[in-house]
Amino acid sequence: MIQRILAIIQKEFSQAWRDRTTLAIILTIPLLQLIIFGYAINTNVTHIPTVVADQSLDQASRAYLDAMVNSGYFDVVATAPDQASAIRNIDEGQAHVGIVIPPDFEKNILRGDAQVLILVDGSDYFTSQSANAFATIIGQEYAIRIVYAEIAQAGAQASGTSLPALNALIHVLYNPDMKTLWFIIPGMAAMLLQTQSLALTAAAVVREREMGTIEQILVTPIRPIELMVGKIVPYVIIAMLNMLTVIAIGVFWFGVPFQGSFWLFSGLSFLYVFSGLGLGLVISSVSQNQRQAQQLMMLFMMVSLLLGGFIFPRYTMPAVVRLVGNLFPITYFVPIARGIVTKGIGFSVLSGQVIALVIYIVVVMFLATITFRKRLD
């Protein structure tokens, strides 16, 4: 049995080696992607293009706008006379946020009922979310400062009060500066590896079927399970190489700290790519031609990316959708990658995910073999 598996492995290896271009593409693609996405993705939206309609033009309104601009979140790119033309600016896509300050701002502050209107472009998620949150907080901070100033003036300071009464120390664990890269890289490694391993094996069986070479293999004494294992092993090596280079770039190029045990991470990565490759084999066995395999693979890729917890948090999803997410190995590996790389936690905390991955591999290899065998009859 071992001998037959070795024979298949050798065949797959020489096939992969002969097609150097594809091999080169396979080895470099995840790297390129990591570098591109590493630079591109920034969920901390700052310097949002902003249009200002200041109808007061007094000292208070200017101070308020200064507070907004100095926060670094808003860049004034245009001024408008009124609300309607500010909205027009946003319609055109020139600005994503509009700040409208009505007349008599200063006077109204003294009376305690000044108004500011913040217009937010609601067609872009991250921008509107950041703009919304920061405009509120900065506005609030500014207003509170005025109140404290008034209180101080009223002589409260004299009675031994220091302001404000309550301070919150907010510690962001593992990532104190909230660097997007630190958030992104571990999950991104999981994502790229999932895509890669699915793509590697999704075509493996169906291509042989399309070419007719599957018949030749079938007349040999090789059994389906041996064929499946033999097909996976070379790709496990390729995918592990991918994993190592991706992590190396993340750590050495992007400077993301690696907190946990590298060996534990490697071991679990092995389980992970194995399960992804197994899933690819299942796709390959059910498909009639490469076109179908590719369509299915695309579906699996998209679904696993959006439901696996890399992009959107899983605990906000409805239970049914979370169950669908459970069908993909990335769901188990995202907590592993974040846990080991970012949090530096060990095996004891991750045992649930590890067991899930092991079971996953067994089930998926079994499924691939079964569907393949059924096709034979």
Place this chain on the structure above:
Amino acid sequence: MNIAKSLQRLRALIYKETVQILRDRRTLILFFALPLVELFLFAYAVSLTVTHLPTAVVDQSLDTRSRNFIQALENSGNFDVTAVYQNEQQVRQAIDAGAVKVGLIIPPNFERQVLRGEGSVLILLDGSDSFSVQSAYNAALSITQKYSLDLTTEKVQGGGASTALNALEGHLPITTTTRVLYNPDLTDLIFILPGLIALIMQIIVVTNSALAIVRERESGTLEQLLATPARPAEMVIAKLIPGMLVAILDMVMILAIGVFWFKVPFEGDILLLGGLSILFIISGMGLGLVISAIARSQRQAQQLTTVIQLLAMLLTGFLYPRTTMPVWTQIIGNFLPMTYFVRIIRGIMTKGVGLTFLWSDSLTLLVYATIALAIAAAILKKRLD
């Protein structure tokens, strides 16, 4: 005469492509079933606004003030207290294990310290999950500020300070009203659906056409086609048209589901969107055909389309804002037709704007489609010689 002949050849080629598509029933079913599955899963799954973050609390004071503060956090709807611990160590462990995302630690003698004006609380956030952290950070900051202000005004009033301050009654001298245009309730689906349609369409269209030429090459039928008088440009157009019809049907289907099932408002001109969608579909197919003409095997074509899909998801503005990207990654995004179409479909569906605002993106798509098809035909011609 020449044109008539060309049309005749074109008709024959289109007939061949159509028969081929119709014969492979299973693939055809996938063309229609996959977009549906994707649309429904994402529409139900994706929740962008993170509320009800699981929170662990350590209250070492257990007095009225500390309970008030915890109450204020919970009432905001952003935090759900799911665990109560004795010390900070336990909270850190819970965050390590992923059981909670936020930890709130209130030190002993909270009430007394607050009265002296030096109260402080420690809030720990799970920094491994960016969505949760950003929501939690803003919410916690804002709630503490407000709470602190309430305490101060209350105390000042108690101390019998100025009557002008009494008039404040804890409300701020500046009221910030935020109005989110186009999407006043910040409904996730309104953000996601238009871009999602663009993404799904690009996937179908590119994967579909990426295999078109290379498959013929692998199975050897390309040689047979080349032996006929059909010209490369005709072959490219013939590959385009049946696939385009399938894609248009797909588009109509998912758009209808988005509007009628998910009730995402459609503000703009449906005919304008229809016209520009066709332009987008042709551009996408052009891109797919270029891949197909370059690739040596179906395998390579598949690898390339996978890359394009990831780029499309992350660089076109569907998920992550393009304004924050460095210029060179924005340029990479410019090579994908989806970048232009995301703006177009959001503009028409969500903002309700017309061609006056979208002309440059529309024009770019037109140029894109022409160039992509020309390149595909040129590569095919070069392969002939």
